[in-house]
Amino acid sequence: MKNDTPSHERFIELMLFLFACVSIISVIGITFFIFEEGLPLFVHVNFFEFLLSSDWSPTADNPSFGILAFIIGSIFVTTISLIIAVPIGIATGVFMSEYANPKWSSIVRKGIELLAGIPSVIYGLFGFFFIAPIIRTLTSSDTGLGVLTASIILGIMVLPTIINTTEVSLRAVPRELKEGSLALGATYWQTIIRTLIPAARSGIIAGIVLGIGRSIGETMAVLMVAGNSPIMPKGLLSNTRTLTMNIVTDLKYAEVGSLHETSLFTTGIVLFIFILFINLLVHYFMKKSLERTQGK
Amino acid sequence: MEKRLSVMIVLLMVAATIFAGGKQETQAPVTAPASAPAVTATYDSTFKGDLAFGGSTTVDPIITAAIEEWKELYPNVHISYEGVGSSTGIKGVLAGTYSLGAASRELKAAEAASGAVTTAVALDAIAVVVNSNSVSLSNLSVEDVAKIYAGEITNWKELGGADSSIVVFNRDEASGTYETFEKKVMGKTEFMKAASVTTGNGDMAAKVGATPNAIGYVGLGFISEKGLKPLSLNGVEASIKNVYNGTYAVQRNLNVVFTELGKIEDAFVNYILSKDGQDIVADLDFIPLP
Numbered sequence: 285m286k287n288d289t290p291s292h293e294r295f296i297e298l299m300l301f302l303f304a305c306v307s308i309i310s311v312i313g314i315t316f317f318i319f320e321e322g323l324p325l326f327v328h329v330n331f332f333e334f335l336l337s338s339d340w341s342p343t344a345d346n347p348s349f350g351i352l353a354f355i356i357g358s359i360f361v362t363t364i365s366l367i368i369a370v371p372i373g374i375a376t377g378v379f380m381s382e383y384a385n386p387k388w389s390s391i392v393r394k395g396i397e398l399l400a401g402i403p404s405v406i407y408g409l410f411g412f413f414f415i416a417p418i419i420r421t422l423t424s425s426d427t428g429l430g431v432l433t434a435s436i437i438l439g440i441m442v443l444p445t446i447i448n449t450t451e452v453s454l455r456a457v458p459r460e461l462k463e464g465s466l467a468l469g470a471t472y473w474q475t476i477i478r479t480l481i482p483a484a485r486s487g488i489i490a491g492i493v494l495g496i497g498r499s500i501g502e503t504m505a506v507l508m509v510a511g512n513s514p515i516m517p518k519g520l521l522s523n524t525r526t527l528t529m530n531i532v533t534d535l536k537y538a539e540v541g542s543l544h545e546t547s548l549f550t551t552g553i554v555l556f557i558f559i560l561f562i563n564l565l566v567h568y569f570m571k572k573s574l575e576r577t578q579g580k
Numbered sequence: 581m582e583k584r585l586s587v588m589i590v591l592l593m594v595a596a597t598i599f600a601g602g603k604q605e606t607q608a609p610v611t612a613p614a615s616a617p618a619v620t621a622t623y624d625s626t627f628k629g630d631l632a633f634g635g636s637t638t639v640d641p642i643i644t645a646a647i648e649e650w651k652e653l654y655p656n657v658h659i660s661y662e663g664v665g666s667s668t669g670i671k672g673v674l675a676g677t678y679s680l681g682a683a684s685r686e687l688k689a690a691e692a693a694s695g696a697v698t699t700a701v702a703l704d705a706i707a708v709v710v711n712s713n714s715v716s717l718s719n720l721s722v723e724d725v726a727k728i729y730a731g732e733i734t735n736w737k738e739l740g741g742a743d744s745s746i747v748v749f750n751r752d753e754a755s756g757t758y759e760t761f762e763k764k765v766m767g768k769t770e771f772m773k774a775a776s777v778t779t780g781n782g783d784m785a786a787k788v789g790a791t792p793n794a795i796g797y798v799g800l801g802f803i804s805e806k807g808l809k810p811l812s813l814n815g816v817e818a819s820i821k822n823v824y825n826g827t828y829a830v831q832r833n834l835n836v837v838f839t840e841l842g843k844i845e846d847a848f849v850n851y852i853l854s855k856d857g858q859d860i861v862a863d864l865d866f867i868p869l870p
Contacts, residue, residue, distance in 0.1 A: 426747040512777035533752045
């Protein structure tokens with residue numbers, strides 16, 4: 285059969301294969317690049333000091349490269365953003381899949397699609413000119429910038445991801461489960477809470493983990509609203525700097541070829557490992573979700 | 581509304597430079613010479629070769645822009661500039677790695693003794709600015725500004741202003757503006773780490789302009805941004821005039837550094853000192869020589 289394929293068909297197949305390789309080559313190239321640029325830092329700086337010190341003074345006479353404050357900043361901001369986004373996201377997903385009539389469902393879906401398409405700079409502007417003044421008025425914060433403002437913005441940014449995966453996972457739950465629950469006399473709400481959400485659990489968690497990935501990797505929006513002080517965040521209203529913010533802030537001025545520049549690539553490696561770990565988690569939960577809905 | 585819009589535009593531009601990976605922190609250049617500048621007296625068509633320059637990141641935009649212009653003037657001359665910092669640049673000049681260096685500071689005694697020479701090609705001055713709607717003060721001493729940035733003075737009332745906390749905006753540690761401010765204002769005093777960090781002159785201007793009770797500092801080219809009020813320092817107003825007569829405290833020379841000027845390097849320095857070169861300096865929001 286294969287031999288009968290006209291040669292131009294095989295040519296197209298080959299071309300498509302080559303195009304498919306572009307992403308794989310890119311990922312390998314980027315990985316190689318950041319490790320090659322970043323790893324030499326540990327020749328000069330102790331590995332544990334880099335990860336466990338929170339003193340970041342790369343251009344001081346006696347420079348110090350500690351990124352613990354930024355790791356904590358990233359985790360802190362991401363956690364709070366999920367605390368905000370997860371309940372809203374799951375509730376919206378449940379509404380879309382179980383309650384909304386087609387008209388409402390379509391309106392909400394269009395809104396979510398728009399939300400997902402807004403560039404992050406705009407989120408940053410919105411945060412700076414709208415959320416920050418509100419935080420400034422409602423709390424003791426002088427600037428309105430910091431962990432809370434950044435988390436609110438990130439929370440809004442990850443909503444579409446969580447809503448979509450929740451809705452899709454709920455719709456994928458086998459019909460018999462829902463009917464069985466209702467037939468046993470459970471109310472609709474009981475069915476959702478006790479049957480549908482547990483059945484769709486893996487998919488929903490995969491969506492949340494995807495959200496974590498987006499939240500931790502976001503740069504521009506948080507840069508504009510998090511205050512950007514290189515200090516350990518002390519609370520919700522404290523200024524903070526995340527791993528991504530640290531790279532953007534310092535890269536513009538780091539001396540070419542200096543240890544300072546290298547340390548920014550090393551920061552990138554840490555971020556890369558975070559994201560890799562998160563992707564593995566997503567993969568795991570996706571697989572579990574698939575097995576569950578296929579009734580294995 | 582109009583004010584908010586213009587601040588937004590500034591922020592957008594800041595964002596744009598960040599996205600573009602731009603090194604310079606300027607607004608869009610007002611005028612860029614459309615064609616090769618007028619041929620100067622030093623023009624020599626026999627110039628050719630590869631030259632390596634290097635030094636200060638602050639002076640980088642000026643040198644890089646001049647190199648761009650030179651490409652049209654001398655197509656056979658290829659110049660590279662490495663932004664490795666003032667100290668490394670001077671070392672490179674002394675070691676012969678660079679035939680021309682640039683430094684945003686003056687030479688240390690040891691460097692001068694080793695044979696390095698400087699020529700100023702531009703001036704840089706930094707203005708201390710406050711949020712114009714909420715801060716009534718119009719003059720501060722340099723010591724008081726240092727105390728604010730050290731976290732020792734935290735309320736405007738201690739300086740004779742209203743009873744409200746001072747909101748301090750600082751710059752990223754590696755910026756040239758930060759470096760000058762540290763040298764000329766802070767001296768030996770340490771910055772407090774808790775101040776919010778902005779990522780460029782435009783970002784600083786937008787945030788100080790929009791945040792009540794805020795203080796910050798920007799290059800002199802940015803003091804007329806919306807919502808900003810430049811403060812006089814020790815009673816001296818931040819103006820080009822006071823920079824030229826030397827009374828304004830927070831200023832410095834931007835220098836080129838060399839041991840001996842080759843023919844091409846000499847022509848290059850003269851180009852920066854020419855009217856075309858000084859126009860580049862002004863476009864980049866530095867101050868041309870008087």
